[in-house]
Amino acid sequence: MKALQIVAAALGKSLGGIQVEVDPNASTAYTNGRKVVLPVLPVLVDEERADVTLGLVCHESFHIRDTYLGGRLKGLPPEGITYTPLKKRLQNALEDARIEHRGFKRYPGSRKFLDALVTFAIREGWFRNPSRKTKPGNLVLFGLLFHYRAHFLGQHALDAIADAWEKKAIKTFGPDLWDRMVAIADKAVVANNPEAPWYAADEICRLLAGKDANAAKQAAESEDNDLDQTDLAEMLPSDSTAAKNGTDVPIEKHLVQPVKESPIASYLDLSKGESKRVYRKVAGPLEAKLWAKAQEDEWVSRTGTAGVVSNSLYNVQTTGRVFRNRVDGDSRSMTVHLLLDSSGSMGAVNVKEKSNYWANAGAFALVQLFSALGIEWSVSWFDDEYYPGRTYSSAPLSPKDPWLVVAGGYTELPKAMSEAGKQLVCEAETDRKLLLVLTDGRANEAKTKPIDDALMDQGIEVRYVLIGALQGFGFAKDRVSHGEMQNTATAMIGAFRTFA
Numbered sequence: 001m002k003a004l005q006i007v008a009a010a011l012g013k014s015l016g017g018i019q020v021e022v023d024p025n026a027s028t029a030y031t032n033g034r035k036v037v038l039p040v041l042p043v044l045v046d047e048e049r050a051d052v053t054l055g056l057v058c059h060e061s062f063h064i065r066d067t068y069l070g071g072r073l074k075g076l077p078p079e080g081i082t083y084t085p086l087k088k089r090l091q092n093a094l095e096d097a098r099i100e101h102r103g104f105k106r107y108p109g110s111r112k113f114l115d116a117l118v119t120f121a122i123r124e125g126w127f128r129n130p131s132r133k134t135k136p137g138n139l140v141l142f143g144l145l146f147h148y149r150a151h152f153l154g155q156h157a158l159d160a161i162a163d164a165w166e167k168k169a170i171k172t173f174g175p176d177l178w179d180r181m182v183a184i185a186d187k188a189v190v191a192n193n194p195e196a197p198w199y200a201a202d203e204i205c206r207l208l209a210g211k212d213a214n215a216a217k218q219a220a221e222s223e224d225n226d227l228d229q230t231d232l233a234e235m236l237p238s239d240s241t242a243a244k245n246g247t248d249v250p251i252e253k254h255l256v257q258p259v260k261e262s263p264i265a266s267y268l269d270l271s272k273g274e275s276k277r278v279y280r281k282v283a284g285p286l287e288a289k290l291w292a293k294a295q296e297d298e299w300v301s302r303t304g305t306a307g308v309v310s311n312s313l314y315n316v317q318t319t320g321r322v323f324r325n326r327v328d329g330d331s332r333s334m335t336v337h338l339l340l341d342s343s344g345s346m347g348a349v350n351v352k353e354k355s356n357y358w359a360n361a362g363a364f365a366l367v368q369l370f371s372a373l374g375i376e377w378s379v380s381w382f383d384d385e386y387y388p389g390r391t392y393s394s395a396p397l398s399p400k401d402p403w404l405v406v407a408g409g410y411t412e413l414p415k416a417m418s419e420a421g422k423q424l425v426c427e428a429e430t431d432r433k434l435l436l437v438l439t440d441g442r443a444n445e446a447k448t449k450p451i452d453d454a455l456m457d458q459g460i461e462v463r464y465v466l467i468g469a470l471q472g473f474g475f476a477k478d479r480v481s482h483g484e485m486q487n488t489a490t491a492m493i494g495a496f497r498t499f500a
C-alpha cells in the first residue's frame with residue numbers, strides 16, 4: 001500500500017514547487033493555474049491506483065508550468081481566434097501532447113506515471129477503438145490525440161488503438177487531408193508557447209471547413225455534444241465515495257481555538273505547571289542532541305561552509321555557491337512537528353492520572369526547548385479527526401496560538417500522520433524535518449507502516465513516544481520509545497536516542 005496523499009504532495013513539490021490540494025467537492029482533478037486540485041483521496045491505496053493519481057498530478061503540474069505559465073496566462077485563445085467546440089478540444093489534445101513532451105524532458109521520472117494512467121484509461125474503456133458510429137469531429141480529435149500519445153510521447157500501450165483511429169480517419173478524410181492535418185499539428189506539439197496549439201487547431205478547422213467533402217465539413221461544424229472529452233484529468237481514478245453517496249457537505253476543517261479564547265483554557269494550567277518539571281529533565285539531554293545539529297547548520301549558513309567537522313574546520317574552503325544554496329534554502333535548520341493523540345483513551349488534560357496530562361506537559365516542555373534552540377515547530381492533535389495547529393515557526397508559544405483542550409474520539413493514527421506529513425512536506429523549508437508522535441494507542445501496523453515508510457522516504461524522520469501500551473510499533477524499531485505517565489520525560493529523551 002502507498003501513502004497516496006504524502007507522495008502526491010511530495011511529487012507536486014518536486015515538479016517545481018507545485019502545491020497539491022484536496023477539494024472534497026471536486027469531481028475530478030484539475031488545476032486553477034496555480035495549484036493542482038484533486039478530489040478526495042484515500043490515505044492508503046494500492047500501487048497502481050497511486051501511480052494513476054500521480055500521473056494526474058504530473059499532467060496537471062505540466063499544465064501549470066507550460067499552459068498557464070505560473071498563473072500569468074488564463075489558457076484562453078489568443079486574440080483573433082474565434083471559439084468553436086472542435087477548435088477548443090483540438091487545442092486541448094495538442095496542448096496535452098506538448099506539455100507532456102516538455103514535462104518528460106524535464107522530469108524523466110514522470111513518464112512512468114503517465115504510462116500507468118494511459119494503461120488505466122485503456123482498461124477502463126476511456127481510450128478505445130473507434131466504432132462504426134464515431135462522428136467525424138471525434139475522428140479528427142482522437143485520431144490526432146492517440147497519434148501523438150502513441151508515436152510522439154511513446155505511450156505505446158496506445159499503438160494499436162492509434163492505428164485503428166488513423167486508418168479510419170484516412171478512410172474518411174482521405175490520406176492527403178489527414179497528412180496535412182498531421183503536418184500542421186506536428187509543429188504545435190514541439191512549440192515553446194501555449195498559443196501554438198490554438199493556432200494549429202484554428203488552421204486545421206479552417207482546412208476542414210474549406211473542403212467540399214461532407215465528413216470534413218461535418219467535423220468542422222461539430223457541436224459540443226458531438227465531441228467526447230479528451231483530457232486525462234476528466235478521467236477520475238478516485239472512488240470519491242463522498243460525492244457519489246450524495247454527501248456533498250464539505251469536510252469540516254477542525255480549527256483549534258487560540259488558547260486565550262478558550263473558555264476552558266484553565267484546564268491546561270496543571271499540565272503547564274508540570275511541564276516545568278518535565279523541561280528540567282529533558283532540556284539537558286535533548287539540548288545536547290538538538291543544539292549541536294541546529295548550530296552546525298546555522299553556522300554553515302552564515303559562513304558558507306558545508307559538510308564540516310569541527311576538528312577540520314580551518315581546512316575547509318568556503319565557496320560562494322554553497323553559501324548561496326544554503327541561504328536560498330533558508331538558513332533555519334530544523335522543523336519539528338509534534339503530533340498529539342487526543343483520543344478518548346488519553347483522558348482529561350487536567351487529571352494527573354491520565355496520559356493526556358503528561359502528553360501535554362511533555363509537549364509544552366518540548367516546544368519551549370525548540371524555541372530556545374531556534375528550531376521551528378508546530379503542534380497538531382488527532383482523535384478520529386485531525387486538528388491542525390499553528391504554522392511552523394521558532395517563536396515561543398503565544399496565547400494567540402491554538403491549542404486543543406478537549407477532544408475524545410477514537411484513535412486514527414495513519415490519517416493524522418498523513419495530514420501532518422503533508423504539512424511537513426509542503427510547508428517546512430528546513431533541510432531536516434522531524435515528526436514526533438505522542439500516543440497511548442496501539443498501532444495498526446498494516447496501515448501505519450506504509451505512512452511511516454513514505455515519510456522516511458521523503459526525508460522526514462519519524463519518532464514515537466508511547467505513553468502506555470507498546471503494541472503494533474514493531475516496524476519502528478529503535479525510533480520508538482516507551483514509558484509510563486510519570487516517565488514521559490524519559491520516554492521523550494529515549495525517542496531521540498537514535499537521532500544523529
Ligand SMILES: [Zn+2]
Nearest residue numbers: 096231232233
Ligand atoms: Zn490536459
